[in-house]
Amino acid sequence: MKVRRLHRWDLSPRAAIRLQERLRERLVLRGGPRSPRWIAAADASFDDRFVYGVAVLWDATRGEIVEVRTARRPLTFPYVPGLLSFREAPTLLDALRPLSRKPDLVLADGQGIAHPRGFGVACHLGLLLDLPTIGVAKSLLVGEHGALSRRAGAAVPLRFRGRQVGWAFRSRDGVKPLFVSPGHRVGLAAALRLARGIRRRFRLPDPIRAADSASRAFRRGNVARTITYALSVSGEASA
DNA sequence: GCGACAG
């Protein structure tokens, strides 16, 4: 699929922050696909020198991974809370670009608008892909929320500076909550509805789970094994 | 100045 080139990536942290403040004005935080069939998820792993990215395409109708792509780039940007996309998005986009079908929804491992400047990695990917995107993070970056039932499916608003920016979402009974927020072309209500609708046999939604373990396998050396990992996580026999 | 801080 096509990726818009709205800016360069070799920026200083200071310039990256200014860019986020400019790009966030272009976000569309409403709407969202009704019943997405094709869902893409991307995630990255790291070592001292490289970023290892994997994108998977999930067929929600059949409940399985139908395509896996990988990409590797040298590490060029440090980890700075709030600037995650400048570290891994170029690699994730390299992995997403060759997917043979345009997804109805993109899932990112990290925040959407639940971010200091309202522009987390899910927003960045969504804007450059011009696709509906939501962020699913395993821990909190900003904001606060009230008590949350331990029951799978439960959710409470996540607020930051007096505004709701997402949800604390209990994806499975008793597990630590996930933090779901809109990335682009999705509203708050739809972000939660979509997160609830994606199959999750573990804490993370299956597509993200698959991309996560596959990126780790990819970093550890073998592309064939990477694909096997993704497919096995999607429910196929690990043949 | 101090504490917080996605992956």
Next chain:
DNA sequence: ATCTTGTCGC
């Protein structure tokens, strides 16, 4: 994120 053995719990 990654480095790492055993260990508590369903």
